[in-house]
Amino acid sequence: MKIIIAGGGKVGRTLARQLASEGHDLTLIDRNNGILQTAVERYDAIAIAGNCASKDLLLQAGVGSADLLIAATNADEVNLLCCMTGHGLNPKLHTIARIRNPEYTEQIMTMQEVFPVSMTVNPERQAALEIERLLKFPGFLRRDYFAKGRTQIVELRVDSKSKLCNVSLSDLSGIVKCKVLVCAVLRAGTAVAPSGNFVLREGDRIFVTAPTADLTVLLKNLGIITRKVRKVMLCGGGRVSYYLASLLEKDGISVQILEMEYSRCVELAQLLPRTAVIHDDCSSQSVLEDQGISECDALVTLTGVDEINMVVSLYGGSRGVPQIITKLSRGENSSIADSMALGSIICPRELCCNNIVRYVRAMQNQTGAAVSVHSIADGQAEAVEFLVDETTQNCNIPLKQMKLKPNVLVVSITHGAQTQIPNGDSVFAVGDTVVIVTSGRGVLQQMNDIFA
Amino acid sequence: MNFKMIGRFLAQIISIEAVFLLPALGISLGCGEWDAVKGFAYTLVIMLSVSAVLYGLCRKAGKLFGAREGMVCVSFSWVTLSLLGCLPFWISGQIPSFVDALFEIVSGFTTTGASILSDVESLSKGLLYWRSFSHWLGGMGVLVFLLAVTSGSEKEKGFTMHLLRAESPGPDVGKLVPKMKQTAMILYIIYIVMTVINVIFLLAGDMPLLEAVCTAFGTAGTGGFGIRNDSAAGYSPYIQNVTMVFMLLFGVNFSCYYLLLLGQFRSVFKDEELRLYIGIVIVAVGLIAWNIRDLYNGAEETLRHAGFQVASIITTTGYSTTDFDLWPSFSKSILLMLMVVGACAGSTGGGIKVARVLLLFKILRRNIRQVLNPKKVQVVRNNGRPIDEKILDNTNAYLAAYVIIVIVSFLIISLDGFSTGTNISAVLACFNNIGPGLEAVGPTCNFGAYSIGSKLVLIVDMLAGRLEIFPILVLLSRGTWSRRSQR
Numbered sequence: 040m041k042i043i044i045a046g047g048g049k050v051g052r053t054l055a056r057q058l059a060s061e062g063h064d065l066t067l068i069d070r071n072n073g074i075l076q077t078a079v080e081r082y083d084a085i086a087i088a089g090n091c092a093s094k095d096l097l098l099q100a101g102v103g104s105a106d107l108l109i110a111a112t113n114a115d116e117v118n119l120l121c122c123m124t125g126h127g128l129n130p131k132l133h134t135i136a137r138i139r140n141p142e143y144t145e146q147i148m149t150m151q152e153v154f155p156v157s158m159t160v161n162p163e164r165q166a167a168l169e170i171e172r173l174l175k176f177p178g179f180l181r182r183d184y185f186a187k188g189r190t191q192i193v194e195l196r197v198d199s200k201s202k203l204c205n206v207s208l209s210d211l212s213g214i215v216k217c218k219v220l221v222c223a224v225l226r227a228g229t230a231v232a233p234s235g236n237f238v239l240r241e242g243d244r245i246f247v248t249a250p251t252a253d254l255t256v257l258l259k260n261l262g263i264i265t266r267k268v269r270k271v272m273l274c275g276g277g278r279v280s281y282y283l284a285s286l287l288e289k290d291g292i293s294v295q296i297l298e299m300e301y302s303r304c305v306e307l308a309q310l311l312p313r314t315a316v317i318h319d320d321c322s323s324q325s326v327l328e329d330q331g332i333s334e335c336d337a338l339v340t341l342t343g344v345d346e347i348n349m350v351v352s353l354y355g356g357s358r359g360v361p362q363i364i365t366k367l368s369r370g371e372n373s374s375i376a377d378s379m380a381l382g383s384i385i386c387p388r389e390l391c392c393n394n395i396v397r398y399v400r401a402m403q404n405q406t407g408a409a410v411s412v413h414s415i416a417d418g419q420a421e422a423v424e425f426l427v428d429e430t431t432q433n434c435n436i437p438l439k440q441m442k443l444k445p446n447v448l449v450v451s452i453t454h455g456a457q458t459q460i461p462n463g464d465s466v467f468a469v470g471d472t473v474v475i476v477t478s479g480r481g482v483l484q485q486m487n488d489i490f491a
Numbered sequence: 492m493n494f495k496m497i498g499r500f501l502a503q504i505i506s507i508e509a510v511f512l513l514p515a516l517g518i519s520l521g522c523g524e525w526d527a528v529k530g531f532a533y534t535l536v537i538m539l540s541v542s543a544v545l546y547g548l549c550r551k552a553g554k555l556f557g558a559r560e561g562m563v564c565v566s567f568s569w570v571t572l573s574l575l576g577c578l579p580f581w582i583s584g585q586i587p588s589f590v591d592a593l594f595e596i597v598s599g600f601t602t603t604g605a606s607i608l609s610d611v612e613s614l615s616k617g618l619l620y621w622r623s624f625s626h627w628l629g630g631m632g633v634l635v636f637l638l639a640v641t642s643g644s645e646k647e648k649g650f651t652m653h654l655l656r657a658e659s660p661g662p663d664v665g666k667l668v669p670k671m672k673q674t675a676m677i678l679y680i681i682y683i684v685m686t687v688i689n690v691i692f693l694l695a696g697d698m699p700l701l702e703a704v705c706t707a708f709g710t711a712g713t714g715g716f717g718i719r720n721d722s723a724a725g726y727s728p729y730i731q732n733v734t735m736v737f738m739l740l741f742g743v744n745f746s747c748y749y750l751l752l753l754g755q756f757r758s759v760f761k762d763e764e765l766r767l768y769i770g771i772v773i774v775a776v777g778l779i780a781w782n783i784r785d786l787y788n789g790a791e792e793t794l795r796h797a798g799f800q801v802a803s804i805i806t807t808t809g810y811s812t813t814d815f816d817l818w819p820s821f822s823k824s825i826l827l828m829l830m831v832v833g834a835c836a837g838s839t840g841g842g843i844k845v846a847r848v849l850l851l852f853k854i855l856r857r858n859i860r861q862v863l864n865p866k867k868v869q870v871v872r873n874n875g876r877p878i879d880e881k882i883l884d885n886t887n888a889y890l891a892a893y894v895i896i897v898i899v900s901f902l903i904i905s906l907d908g909f910s911t912g913t914n915i916s917a918v919l920a921c922f923n924n925i926g927p928g929l930e931a932v933g934p935t936c937n938f939g940a941y942s943i944g945s946k947l948v949l950i951v952d953m954l955a956g957r958l959e960i961f962p963i964l965v966l967l968s969r970g971t972w973s974r975r976s977q978r
Contacts, residue, residue, distance in 0.1 A: 301868070304868035305868055305870065307868075308868045308869055308870040308877075309870045309877040312872060312875065315864075315867055316867065316868045316869075317864070317866045317867050317868065318866050318867075318868045319866040326866075329866075330864075330866075
């Protein structure tokens with residue numbers, strides 16, 4: 040597909056890397072020539088410097104023959120204008136705009152005839168939604184959704200007190216008493232595709248596939264106390280904090296926000312009637328103690344500085360806060376973070392890019408391409424969702440008779456509303472949704488790529 | 492200070508007052524009360540000549556008209572209105588003392604309803620009508636009326652907001668519609684329609700027309716001048732109930748009625764001030780009815796008396812169906828508290844206003860929380876919307892000014908040697924524009940016994956209470972009179 044990316048910021052560059060690796064034709068537009076230079080050197084794309092909302096520049100970028108325009112500059116209004124101009128030049132063009140101002144989001148989606156935007160993305164709001172999901176199921180470090188939410192891959196950490204410690208995978212189903220599948224284990228920074236006699240050790244992070252309906256059973260039988268989160272402390276009063284606090288307010292959770300800047304505090308206090316907004320420095324331990332960090336059920340660090348987030352999260356862990364979520368704006372730091380007890384790590388930019396990549400794949404779906412791709416185990420493995428269609432080979436053949444590529448694992452088959460964790464006798468048919476985990480280097484473009 | 496512009500406003504207001512004097516003159520003519528006719532006729536001549544002279548002097552007014560001109564204009568208007576409005580009583584000789592006449596008409600315009608007359612029924616019909624009509628005019632405000640009827644030239648329109656703000660009660664005065672003239676007209680139309688409905692209901696209870704009109708004026712303006720010596724005690728239970736309901740209705744913020752007309756029922760029923768107002772009324776009626784259960788025969792009579800008195804006091808009207816001075820002290824204390832609370836902002840009632848009480852409690856709650864966690868940033872909200880810190884400051888300042896004025900007035904009128912209960916209730920009754928107080932100024936008594944000095948203090952209190960203190964206080968500030976640059 041021909042894709043134009045306007046704006047070479049963090050989101051733009053992450054997108055360029057991902058989409059170029061999937062073989063799309065990319066054109067990058069940015070005002071800043073320097074950024075473009077490095078981008079062209081790093082990714083296989085062409086670059087044009089200038090104003091992405093201008094008609095001439097869009098024509099120069101080949102908007103007439105493009106399939107998709109992604110506007111991800113830092114200004115909402117520019118993104119919108121860029122999409123509108125692009126659509127005016129090419130009515131068949133799909134457009135994605137990054138809109139961060141919540142005041143605009145709703146009107147854009149409800150006034151489709153005025154704003155020809157196929158999808159809006161809001162990294163901060165997505166991050167907030169993700170954090171809210173994690174807070175609703177404390178105990179999971181991360182959750183990925185497949186098959187319209189019917190299947191999930193959840194991440195768990197095995198610690199010394201866990202029932203899973205020193206258990207081999209073949210004994211697992213006896214403990215959890217429901218059908219689950221461990222599709223990857225991250226041990227000491229390396230992803231392993233486990234076999235039946237693999238024994239779990241302390242410190243392992245495991246990725247478990249389960250039907251969404253079985254998650255509560257899983258948690259209960261693992262002895263993870265699903266203590267309901269009642270009190271949450273948010274450090275930093277940025278956009279993510281605002282979105283998250285308004286979501287949590289609706290859930291009836293008591294929220295506390297610590298923010299340094301007074302005028303922002305007033306703003307937040309006006310926007311969030313039931314949230315306690317505190318004007319203080321969250322990086323100071325005495326402040327955290329004063330505000331009752333040890334009584335909190337969860338701590339979410341959302342300041343604009345990754346280092347502060349990490350330090351505060353570490354402190355929260357040392358004070359025994361049951362659930363900790365850390366926002367890191369630079370995903371590349373997460374490998375360091377892995378060795379520390381930072382709890383769940385949220386990277387708004389990556390969430391946003393995943394969303395866009397999913398949209399791109401959905402556009403290609405007619406040709407049997409992946410519906411969605413989630414990278415798990417620190418990017419060392421990918422979970423890919425496919426829709427089985429007429430072109431798919433090996434339909435209605437039991438899995439044990441298929442020849443699959445090495446490092447490929449079929450982890451779930453959803454037939455209608457029924458999700459199944461497959462065994463050797465399982466089959467898939469046309470119309471089913473299949474989730475596949477691969478730790479191979481090459482990207483799976485088509486369902487048929489899994490067969491050897 | 493733009494005195495010429497203020498002069499022009501005064502000239503207009505005086506001529507409006509003169510026009511409103513005509514029906515009273517007509518009634519006196521029809522009844523053949525010649526001393527009252529003399530009073531009205533002379534007053535008319537004086538008003539018209541003052542108005543003409545002022546207009547002549549202030550024809551060429553500058554355009555500069557700011558907040559302080561608005562304030563000063565409102566206070567001047569009310570003082571002028573009162574000074575001229577009392578003349579019929581004085582000239583006709585029915586109230587021989589000028590200060591008494593002034594007290595009577597200020598009490599009328601400020602919708603207080605405190606009287607110095609011991610025998611109301613001896614007053615001639617025309618004067619009784621004028622006395623009650625002053626309630627009606629003062630209730631919604633004469634400047635609002637002026638805004639509703641005049642069509643100022645384009646350049647004048649912006650500043651009229653200063654006038655509305657200075658004259659209308661409540662912590663946060665806003666327009667209903669973008670145009671000031673229309674806002675004023677809507678307010679007056681609602682006011683007139685409700686008054687007419689009230690008159691119809693009273694007529695249905697076999698009340699004579701003049702009496703019904705006067706009672707309705709007193710109810711609509713939440714004034715409380717009765718035209719019988721026993722206030723409302725002699726009327727049938729039906730008329731008492733009608734009056735009670737309408738008093739409560741006129742104590743509601745008029746913008747609520749406008750919203751009802753627009754069909755926004757939800758926002759009216761969710762209005763925090765309205766809810767608190769209704770809540771206070773219900774609780775107060777319940778407590779008093781329980782407290783006075785042995786004084787009357789049967790639940791109906793007990794509830795009717797409790798309800799009427801509560802409605803009358805909280806809306807600052809001041810009618811009474813019974814001598815509540817004879818009630819147990821718990822009930823009297825409740826009434827005294829209701830006097831201070833007053834009606835809703837944007838109504839015709841007086842007092843601190845339910846909206847301000849609500850805000851004051853919210854400020855208090857915030858400050859208590861602030862003590863527990865000094866770093867916490869909190870916003871005071873009303874109906875879910877954050878309230879500007881400036882309005883909160885004003886509300887606090889209002890309370891401070893309120894308390895100071897009550898204390899100083901109380902101190903001065905204590906010189907007359909009445910009991911403490913009499914004095915404090917007299918000050919509260921006048922300052923909150925209620926009318927009757929307790930003990931020697933109770934519902935069956937009057938203010939006639941006070942000395943001239945005390946009456947003047949109470950006159951100032953009534954004006955300050957009606958205009959919500961600040962327009963009167965700014966007259967005492969040096970900044971008001973200094974040149975613009977030195978403010």
